[in-house]
Amino acid sequence: MLENNRGKNTADLPKLAAPSSQGVIVRNAIKSYGVGSRRSTVLDGLDMNVKKGTIYGLLGASGCGKTTLLSCIVGRRSFDSGQVMVLGGPPGTPDSGIPGPRVGYMPQELALYGEFTIKETLQYFGRIYKLEADFVDSQLDFLSKLLDLPPDHRYVKTLSGGQQRRVSFAVALFHEPELLILDEPTVGVDPLLRRSIWDHLVQQSVDHGRTVIITTHYIEEARQADAIGMMRSGRLLAEESPENLLKNYGLPTLEEVFLKLCMGDGSYKVKDAVVNAPISKEKSYTTSQNRLGGHENMAFNYSISQGTVYTINQSSSKSSENIIQDNEVISRRSRTFKMTMPSMHRSAALIHKNFMQTFRNIGMFLFVFLLPALQATIFCLAIGRDPTLLKMAIVNDELDPSEGRICNYTTDCSYFMFSCRYLRFVNNDTIIQVPYPNLSSAIEATRTGEVWGVVHFGQNFTDEIIIRQSDGSASSNETVIGSRIGVTMDFSNQQISVVLQRRLNEAFEDFTNDILRACDYEPTAGNIPVTFLDPVYGKKDSTYTEFMAPGMILTIVYFIAVALTAGVFISERKEGLLDRSLVAGVQMTEVLLAHLVNQFTILLGQTALVFLCMLAVFNIPCEGNLALAVFITLLQGLCGMSFGFLVSSICDSEISAIHLALGSFYPTLLLSGIIWPIEGMTSTWMRSLSYSLPQTYAIEALRSVFARGWSAELPDVYRGILISTGWIFIMLGLSLIVVRVRKHTG
Numbered sequence: 001m002l003e004n005n006r007g008k009n010t011a012d013l014p015k016l017a018a019p020s021s022q023g024v025i026v027r028n029a030i031k032s033y034g035v036g037s038r039r040s041t042v043l044d045g046l047d048m049n050v051k052k053g054t055i056y057g058l059l060g061a062s063g064c065g066k067t068t069l070l071s072c073i074v075g076r077r078s079f080d081s082g083q084v085m086v087l088g089g090p091p092g093t094p095d096s097g098i099p100g101p102r103v104g105y106m107p108q109e110l111a112l113y114g115e116f117t118i119k120e121t122l123q124y125f126g127r128i129y130k131l132e133a134d135f136v137d138s139q140l141d142f143l144s145k146l147l148d149l150p151p152d153h154r155y156v157k158t159l160s161g162g163q164q165r166r167v168s169f170a171v172a173l174f175h176e177p178e179l180l181i182l183d184e185p186t187v188g189v190d191p192l193l194r195r196s197i198w199d200h201l202v203q204q205s206v207d208h209g210r211t212v213i214i215t216t217h218y219i220e221e222a223r224q225a226d227a228i229g230m231m232r233s234g235r236l237l238a239e240e241s242p243e244n245l246l247k248n249y250g251l252p253t254l255e256e257v258f259l260k261l262c263m264g265d266g267s268y269k270v271k272d273a274v275v276n277a278p279i280s281k282e283k284s285y286t287t288s289q290n291r292l293g294g295h296e297n298m299a300f301n302y303s304i305s306q307g308t309v310y311t312i313n314q315s316s317s318k319s320s321e322n323i324i325q326d327n328e329v330i331s332r333r334s335r336t337f338k339m340t341m342p343s344m345h346r347s348a349a350l351i352h353k354n355f356m357q358t359f360r361n362i363g364m365f366l367f368v369f370l371l372p373a374l375q376a377t378i379f380c381l382a383i384g385r386d387p388t389l390l391k392m393a394i395v396n397d398e399l400d401p402s403e404g405r406i407c408n409y410t411t412d413c414s415y416f417m418f419s420c421r422y423l424r425f426v427n428n429d430t431i432i433q434v435p436y437p438n439l440s441s442a443i444e445a446t447r448t449g450e451v452w453g454v455v456h457f458g459q460n461f462t463d464e465i466i467i468r469q470s471d472g473s474a475s476s477n478e479t480v481i482g483s484r485i486g487v488t489m490d491f492s493n494q495q496i497s498v499v500l501q502r503r504l505n506e507a508f509e510d511f512t513n514d515i516l517r518a519c520d521y522e523p524t525a526g527n528i529p530v531t532f533l534d535p536v537y538g539k540k541d542s543t544y545t546e547f548m549a550p551g552m553i554l555t556i557v558y559f560i561a562v563a564l565t566a567g568v569f570i571s572e573r574k575e576g577l578l579d580r581s582l583v584a585g586v587q588m589t590e591v592l593l594a595h596l597v598n599q600f601t602i603l604l605g606q607t608a609l610v611f612l613c614m615l616a617v618f619n620i621p622c623e624g625n626l627a628l629a630v631f632i633t634l635l636q637g638l639c640g641m642s643f644g645f646l647v648s649s650i651c652d653s654e655i656s657a658i659h660l661a662l663g664s665f666y667p668t669l670l671l672s673g674i675i676w677p678i679e680g681m682t683s684t685w686m687r688s689l690s691y692s693l694p695q696t697y698a699i700e701a702l703r704s705v706f707a708r709g710w711s712a713e714l715p716d717v718y719r720g721i722l723i724s725t726g727w728i729f730i731m732l733g734l735s736l737i738v739v740r741v742r743k744h745t746g
């Protein structure tokens with residue numbers, strides 16, 4: 001019976017087994033995967049007893065839930081309900097020391113980093129466990145011989161499947177843990193080696209009192225185990241020593257015993273099968289406690305940090321045994337949510353590993369490192385410059401066809417061939433003038449895309465301009481039409497037409513200034529009265545490149561950071577390295593911290609190159625404090641990293657991470673005011689949406705530093721800094737929550 005003796009003194013309770021003498025005990029474990037109609041129960045009220053210092057063989061058909069059970073024992077997953085005690089405490093509590101160095105875990109998947117050598121792999125885990133380098137080296141020598149490992153300079157990715165599994169096995173063994181949890185360690189291993197592995201395990205349990213839980217498909221090799229749990233459909237059909245199993249069933253092999261148990265499951269009750277009489281399904285297995293030196297009515301009690309004390313009495317019925325109150329299950333779960341301070345040595349080990357990973361593939365590293373500067377260069381070269389060499393048809397009816405349409409003009413104060421004098425000021429870099437004999441052929445050329453438009457002068461253009469000037473507001477419509485420079489354009493390309501309009505207007509202003517100056521008038525007297533004086537901030541002729549530059553810098557840095565981090569958890573999870581590291585005692589906060597340090601170091605270099613490129617090479621002006629601009633950019637880089645972490649914690653595959661990261665790219669680009677001012681968004685909700693994005697305020701802040709030279713005391717700037725910082729914490733926090741929730745939902 002399990003009693004909740006919360007608040008009682010443990011000394012008052014009978015102690016039949018001290019917590020430290022316990023190996024692993026599982027009670028009424030229930031675990032399901034999926035939701036709704038897809039929900040399937042994998043562990044169905046499973047009980048398990050593993051005595052300390054013994055080998056426990058967990059046998060069962062593929063898919064019966066062995067791996068699930070082991071992952072709950074090592075604390076990587078949680079049962080939906082039920083209890084587990086490992087080395088005297090529930091996993092995840094200081095009592096059990098699990099996850100941590102007390103356990104050696106060999107998962108079914110490789111769970112090693114392919115780019116590491118065998119030696120580097122062991123050294124990595126050595127650093128995690130804070131082991132002396134000499135000890136790691138001596139263990140490597142010993143295990144290399146025991147497991148017949150290839151030379152330790154070989155990369156894991158170049159090893160055969162069997163060799164990789166042996167390295168994985170060595171990683172589980174080398175720090176000499178109290179509890180070894182081995183998920184099919186002998187797969188792909190030849191019989192001789194399999195035998196020496198088993199001999200080693202027996203020696204570990206007999207000589208050193210180590211506890212081993214091992215799953216295997218080679219049922220007969222489990223004969224060397226002290227106890228065997230035969231598992232089917234999420235329950236143990238039998239839990240007994242191999243000798244007793246063979247004796248009780250009167251069969252020569254464990255395989256046959258297992259077959260018989262399976263065939264009898266549901267129709268025969270296992271215990272009855274043993275004693276040849278039917279019993280109830282709930283108690284359809286025998287326990288091995290007697291053989292393992294335990295007590296038939298074994299009870300164990302343990303205290304948890306909050307002072308709750310339980311007593312479990314195994315002789316009681318399962319239903320009473322599992323009266324562990326929901327609130328206790330919840331309290332245990334909440335304990336695993338507890339944040340602890342990152343450890344220095346584990347963080348250092350992870351940072352070391354990340355840097356090794358980063359620099360191992362130097363070609364790829366250089367590409368990623370230089371990519372932001374490359375993008376910045378492409379941006380500066382491709383965006384924001386005025387289009388050049390645009391063809392415009394010129395139809396000048398002022399020219400005399402009989403004189404070969406030669407365009408002569410004067411530069412003095414003479415009223416002669418104004419059309420030609422005007423065309424002199426049309427910028428040749430922007431506009432290529434293509435003479436056409438008449439308006440209709442020029443318009444046809446515009447229609448067919450040969451030219452962007454037509455500039456037309458009437459036959460009496462100069463005369464009509466003079467009349468218009470002298471008549472002023474009394475000018476006739478005929479004079480107005482005759483004195484105009486008629487421009488018929490292809491307006492289909494907004495940017496090109498804006499440039500053409502601007503250039504043609506500027507040319508007219510230059511033309512009038514020129515004549516007025518030649519005639520000793522005030523040159524600007526002919527300009528329109530609206531006059532733009534010296535700007536408070538910025539330049540009158542600032543380019544679109546300069547407008548976009550702050551947004552581009554932040555976008556480049558933000559998204560390169562997203563790209564760098566969006567896959568980190570996924571690849572670590574895929575390789576299984578993350579799981580293995582977590583079982584070794586690494587915490588998610590440490591994993592996150594190590595990646596942050598790693599990526600942030602790279603980000604520092606990338607940001608420096610982007611600024612160098614934009615400011616020094618392409619002369620984008622930065623009026624404000626450069627350090628402040630760099631600081632805002634780095635914050636956005638961190639923001640991108642945090643978003644990347646969130647993506648990689650949410651997604652299961654690289655493909656879905658890419659979809660999510662790419663999916664966020666355009667909305668961010670379009671809504672954050674990078675390409676177009678937010679003031680151009682007419683709807684209020686659109687603006688609110690824009691300001692709710694992580695980049696919008698930061699871009700405004702950087703633009704203010706760049707163009708206005710503002711400092712961090714001004715709201716536009718400090719708002720950007722504060723909001724970026726807030727986003728970093730929100731996204732990092734969410735990543736940790738998602739990782740932990742995923743762990744609990746399996």
Ligand SMILES: Nc1ncnc2c1ncn2[C@@H]1O[C@H](COP(=O)(O)OP(=O)(O)OP(=O)(O)O)[C@@H](O)[C@H]1O
Nearest residue numbers: 033034042061062063064065066067068069108746
């Ligand atoms: N994350 C998951 N989500 C949904 N179903 C899962 C998940 N992990 C395992 N399962 C399912 O749970 C069942 C038990 O899986 P588990 O890996 O525990 O079996 P196993 O006994 O270790 O099998 P094997 O011997 O083949 O490794 C299987 O049907 C499996 O498909």
